[in-house]
Amino acid sequence: xxDAPGLxxxxxxxxxxxxxxxxxxxxxxxxxxxxxDPGQVLAVLGWLRDTSGQEYWFLASLHAADYLPAEPRFGVxxxxxxxxxxxxxxxxxxxxxxxxxxxxxxxSCVDMFPTAEFQEREAYDFFGIVxxxxxxxxxxxxxxxxxxxxQRRDFPVGGEPVxxxxxxxxxxxxxx
Amino acid sequence: xxxxxIRALAPLEQPRSDQELRVRQLRARDLLRGDLEDEELQKHVxxxxxxxxxxxxxxxxxxxAMFPATFGLACCAIEMMSIVSPRYDIAxxxxxxxxxxxxxxxxxxxxxxxxxxxxxxxxxLYDQMxxxxxxxxxxxxxxxxxxxxNYAVVQGADKFMPVDIHVPGxxxxxxxxxxxxxxxQRMILGHPDPGWRSRYNAAGTEEWAREEAITTxxxxxxxxxxxxxxxxxxxxxxxxxA
Numbered sequence: 241x242x243d244a245p246g247l248x249x250x251x252x253x254x255x256x257x258x259x260x261x262x263x264x265x266x267x268x269x270x271x272x273x274x275x276x277d278p279g280q281v282l283a284v285l286g287w288l289r290d291t292s293g294q295e296y297w298f299l300a301s302l303h304a305a306d307y308l309p310a311e312p313r314f315g316v317x318x319x320x321x322x323x324x325x326x327x328x329x330x331x332x333x334x335x336x337x338x339x340x341x342x343x344x345x346x347x348s349c350v351d352m353f354p355t356a357e358f359q360e361r362e363a364y365d366f367f368g369i370v371x372x373x374x375x376x377x378x379x380x381x382x383x384x385x386x387x388x389x390x391q392r393r394d395f396p397v398g399g400e401p402v403x404x405x406x407x408x409x410x411x412x413x414x415x416x
Numbered sequence: 417x418x419x420x421x422i423r424a425l426a427p428l429e430q431p432r433s434d435q436e437l438r439v440r441q442l443r444a445r446d447l448l449r450g451d452l453e454d455e456e457l458q459k460h461v462x463x464x465x466x467x468x469x470x471x472x473x474x475x476x477x478x479x480x481a482m483f484p485a486t487f488g489l490a491c492c493a494i495e496m497m498s499i500v501s502p503r504y505d506i507a508x509x510x511x512x513x514x515x516x517x518x519x520x521x522x523x524x525x526x527x528x529x530x531x532x533x534x535x536x537x538x539x540x541l542y543d544q545m546x547x548x549x550x551x552x553x554x555x556x557x558x559x560x561x562x563x564x565x566n567y568a569v570v571q572g573a574d575k576f577m578p579v580d581i582h583v584p585g586x587x588x589x590x591x592x593x594x595x596x597x598x599x600x601q602r603m604i605l606g607h608p609d610p611g612w613r614s615r616y617n618a619a620g621t622e623e624w625a626r627e628e629a630i631t632t633x634x635x636x637x638x639x640x641x642x643x644x645x646x647x648x649x650x651x652x653x654x655x656x657x658a
Contacts (some may be wrong), residue, residue, distance in 0.1 A: 302644045312508070361556075363500030382533070382568065383532060383533045384642060384646075385642070385644070388567075390567050390568070395567075397565070397566055397567070398565070398566045398568070399561060399563065399564070399565025399566050399567075399569075399571060400565065402565075
């Protein structure tokens with residue numbers, strides 16, 4: 241785990257190589273995170289993987305998070321691992337919600353990390369984040385024709401109200 | 417000695433009054449004495465010996481030689497496996513031959529949560545079972561959605577298929593499942609347990625699934641939607657967010 245100064249060094253070198261890519265750094269409870277401009281995510285991941293001092297070859301996890309009501313709304317997290325030094329680094333691409341019917345978009349890193357194929361499908365299935373360049377972007381866990389993005393914060397939890405005596409008359413078709 | 421004119425009761429008809437019962441008794445007496453003529457004799461035999469007894473024998477055979485179709489979906493499947501073990505032996509009730517194929521199975525033990533993706537599959541397999549068939553919904557998840565009150569789990573298998581016995585628990589102990597199975601056996605034999613309804617004077621309050629509430633699982637719609645989804649271009653515009 242790069243400690244806080246090490247993280248700042250990485251962020252500095254990354255900004256030299258790709259200006260404007262790192263927006264913030266975040267170091268909390270021993271976990272290091274780089275918050276990155278979504279347009280340069282592939283460049284950042286490529287730099288972290290290929291630079292001789294860094295060598296984060298292993299993408300442990302690719303997952304998305306919804307930070308509503310904070311802006312930017314979505315974060316796509318890439319958990320990188322350096323197996324030689326056993327250091328984990330998190331890269332968060334901060335995506336905005338385009339609003340209306342449009343979906344947030346990001347470049348796919350399937351060419352760099354083949355494991356991202358299933359994981360990007362999961363991020364698409366549950367948050368509606370479209371990965372440009374993904375070979376087969378479709379739902380993976382929900383039924384194919386499901387409408388809605390279940391893990392977004394404004395999606396209802398679902399299920400049925402439990403029928404107790406105090407609310408049985410208000411529940412529709414309670415007698416069934 | 418004067419012989420009474422005996423009226424034959426229809427097969428399987430329960431005598432509605434003491435007089436009808438008396439009539440039947442007299443006919444039995446005549447049978448034993450050899451006084452019944454051919455037609456009346458035949459009717460009597462049909463009614464009292466063959467039909468009722470045969471049905472009871474059939475039901476007894478069904479109840480004691482049931483083949484479960486085990487639908488082990490989730491954690492309840494572990495407890496279902498354990499009823500085949502020697503400690504909670506289901507072989508003493510004759511039901512240890514668990515058939516994987518629905519065509520060979522008598523009843524379905526639906527053990528585990530049914531997700532919305534799995535529901536049409538379960539319904540399809542249930543439809544492939546041959547009559548007579550029964551369903552035991554094992555555990556809380558298949559009875560009512562259990563602890564999963566969310567977008568992905570069907571809140572009770574009742575929503576898409578008829579269920580005869582619900583066994584509560586998370587998971588139900590093997591003894592509880594065996595108790596449910598015994599209850600199903602008594603139901604098949606023709607004397608279902610009235611349960612709490614007999615104690616609370618609630619005899620006519622059972623709710624049976626109405627035909628329009630039980631759908632075919634939407635298999636045709638599901639297939640149509642799959643076809644459309646396969647032929648459709650990549651992601652449709654989001655209709656549910658923001």
